[in-house]
Each structure stands twice: as structure tokens, then as C-alpha cells.
Amino acid sequence: MTASKAEVGAGVADVALDGQTALVTGATAGIGRETALALSRLGARVFIHGRDRDRGEAVLNELPGDGTFIPADFATQAGVTRLAEDVRAQLEGGTIDILVHNAGGWFTDGQLTGDRIEYTFAVNHLASFRLTYELFEALAPTARIVIVSSEAHRQGSLDFTGLRSVSNYRSWNAYSRSKLANVLFARELADRLDAAGESITANALHPGVIPGSGFGRHALAPLRGLMSAFGSIAAKLPVPGVDSVVEGAETSVYLAASPAVEEVSGKYFKDCAIETPAPQARDDATADRLWQISEELCEIEWPLGVDA
Numbered sequence: 692m693t694a695s696k697a698e699v700g701a702g703v704a705d706v707a708l709d710g711q712t713a714l715v716t717g718a719t720a721g722i723g724r725e726t727a728l729a730l731s732r733l734g735a736r737v738f739i740h741g742r743d744r745d746r747g748e749a750v751l752n753e754l755p756g757d758g759t760f761i762p763a764d765f766a767t768q769a770g771v772t773r774l775a776e777d778v779r780a781q782l783e784g785g786t787i788d789i790l791v792h793n794a795g796g797w798f799t800d801g802q803l804t805g806d807r808i809e810y811t812f813a814v815n816h817l818a819s820f821r822l823t824y825e826l827f828e829a830l831a832p833t834a835r836i837v838i839v840s841s842e843a844h845r846q847g848s849l850d851f852t853g854l855r856s857v858s859n860y861r862s863w864n865a866y867s868r869s870k871l872a873n874v875l876f877a878r879e880l881a882d883r884l885d886a887a888g889e890s891i892t893a894n895a896l897h898p899g900v901i902p903g904s905g906f907g908r909h910a911l912a913p914l915r916g917l918m919s920a921f922g923s924i925a926a927k928l929p930v931p932g933v934d935s936v937v938e939g940a941e942t943s944v945y946l947a948a949s950p951a952v953e954e955v956s957g958k959y960f961k962d963c964a965i966e967t968p969a970p971q972a973r974d975d976a977t978a979d980r981l982w983q984i985s986e987e988l989c990e991i992e993w994p995l996g997v998d999a
């Protein structure tokens with residue numbers, strides 16, 4: 692029997708997040724929307740982020756508690772910076788307790804962003820890196836950073852060449868590379884936070900296989916139709932290995948709220964439990980290199996923990 696609320700499925704329905712503030716990126720649809728609703732039901736004030744104003748306002752209206760919708764397109768870094776500025780302004784000196792990096796997708800068209808960076812890498816990874824950097828001073832001392840990755844990271848090879856090019860673009864390679872970057876970023880961020888003496892945690896996760904979200908909407912038409920049809924069937928009939936959108940939010944909500952993972956950091960989760968990620972996601976040198984490349988592409992210096 693599937694729980695109809697993500698916080699129930701995650702076993703945290705009795706956790707009170709009153710007084711806490713959460714930011715969920717990509718909360719206008721799919722897994723992010725369900726995550727935002729669950730955190731609101733648990734008592735958190737929730738910042739909803741996405742691009743689509745109508746969908747953002749609709750989610751806001753569904754929240755049982757306080758919330759704010761802030762639109763921003765991650766296709767440029769200026770968009771990420773604007774989101775951080777708007778969040779800081781709304782916080783009025785307050786802090787963020789839960790930061791869920793969920794926005795992203797599988798983009799079958801190869802394109803460069805306005806900053807001339809491969810789009811999938813920019814939206815799925817670099818935006819999380821930059822947003823964390825920009826909001827760092829606004830994070831609560833025991834904030835939890837939750838990064839939505841995917842089992843697709845296992846197919847990812849971190850070939851750092853070609854991040855400014857889309858010649859020979861293969862969308863699944865680009866997607867799995869970006870999801871590998873998510874796991875490596877969580878690991879490196881956790882290490883650096885620890886070295887800096889911070890109690891903030893960072894973890895990555897696989898949400899499940901959720902054809903009922905909007906995941907396939909940026910795919911080419913035949914594939915998009917197929918995923919949408921599969922999603923409709925899966926919403927009515929249990930399909931082995933396939934999860935509902937509510938189930939897709941469970942591990943994010945668990946990492947955001949469960950006392951059991953209060954001090955757990957740098958791990959990869961699946962089904963609300965620690966899972967061993969792919970060997971390439973456990974490589975310290977690669978994680979450090981990704982940090983440096985992310986700094987270069989963002990044109991920032993963030994020596995977090997290194998000189999501590």
C-alpha cells in the first residue's frame with residue numbers, strides 16, 4: 692500500500708519543522724512539488740522555486756503553511772544569483788534550515804546556456820554549486836543540504852572536456868554526467884564543511900523511477916509521449932520498480948527532516964537508506980577536480996574548508 696503523503700512514507704510524519712525555513716528548487720512540479728508540500732505540512736516555511744509562474748503560484752496556494760514563490764531560470768548563472776538575492780531579501784536576516792537542490796531534468800536537445808556552458812551540466816549541477824555558495828552565509832548552523840541525483844550517475848563518466856561545447860551531444864551521457872556531479876558535489880561539500888568545522892550536512896539521493904513526474908517533458912516528442920503514457924498507467928496500477936511522484940519525494944523529505952540523519956553527511960541515499968554509489972562517485976581526486984572546475988565555470992573562488 693503506497694502512502695499518500697511523502698512524510699508518511701519517509702517515516703517522519705511526527706517530526707515538527709515549526710520555525711524552520713526550507714528552499715526547494717524545482718518545486719513547481721513533480722518530485723520537488725511533493726517535497727515542498729510535505730515540508731510545509733511538517734511546519735516549515737517553504738520557498739518554492741521554479742520557472743513557471745502559474746504552476747509556482749498553484750503550489751503556493753496548496754501549501755498549508757507560509758511560503759513564497761520565487762521564479763528563476765537556471766539557464767544562466769545570473770538567474771541563480773537573482774534567486775539567492777531574492778531569498779536573502781525575503782529572509783530579512785533569518786536563515787535557511789533545509790536546502791533541497793531538486794531542479795533539473797533530462798534535456799534531449801544539446802544547447803549552451805547564456806554563459807556558454809553545456810545546458811544539462813549547468814542546470815543540473817552548476818546551479819546547485821552556485822546557489823549553495825551564494826546562500827552559504829544564510830544557512831543555519833545545522834542546515835541540511837539535500838541534492839537530488841539519480842541512479843543514472845552510475846553511467847556517468849566525468850569527462851571534464853566539452854563542458855563548453857555541444858558537438859557530439861548525447862543527452863543521456865550529459866544527464867548521467869550531471870547526476871554523477873551531484874553525488875561528487877555532495878561528497879566534496881560534506882568533506883569541506885567538516886574540515887571547516889561546520890555542522891551543516893550535505894547528502895545526495897536517488898528519488899526512484901518516476902514516469903509520472905514531468906521528467907520526460909524536455910525529451911523529443913515520441914519519447915515524451917511514451918513516458919507520459921507510462922506515467923498514466925503507473926499512476927493507476929502498481930508497476931514493479933516504478934514509483935509514484937509522492938514516493939519520489941520520500942527520500943528528499945527523509946533527509947530534510949529525519950532525526951536519524953541529523954549528523955550524517957557526504958552519503959548517497961536510495962529508499963531512505965544509505966546506498967553505495969558508483970566507484971567514480973567515490974573518487975576524492977575527481978570530487979576535488981569537479982569543485983575546481985565548478986569554481987572556474989562560475990568564476991568564483993570558494994576555498995571552503997581547504998585553508999581552515
Ligand SMILES: NC(=O)c1ccc[n+]([C@@H]2O[C@H](COP(=O)([O-])OP(=O)(O)OC[C@H]3O[C@@H](n4cnc5c(N)ncnc54)[C@H](OP(=O)(O)O)[C@@H]3O)[C@@H](O)[C@H]2O)c1
Pocket residue numbers: 716717718719720721722723740741742743744746763764765766793794795796797814839840841842897898899900901902904905906907908
Ligand atoms: N522522474 C524520475 O524518474 C527521476 C529519476 C531520478 C532523478 N530525478 C531527478 O529528480 C529531479 C526532479 O525531477 P522531476 O522528475 O520531478 O521532473 P519535473 O516534474 O520536470 O520537475 C523539474 C523541476 O525542475 C525545474 N526546472 C527544470 N529546468 C529548470 C531551469 N532551467 N531553471 C529552473 N528550474 C528548472 C522545473 O521548473 P518549471 O516546471 O517551473 O519549469 C520543475 O519544477 C531532477 O533533478 C531529476 O534529475 C528524476
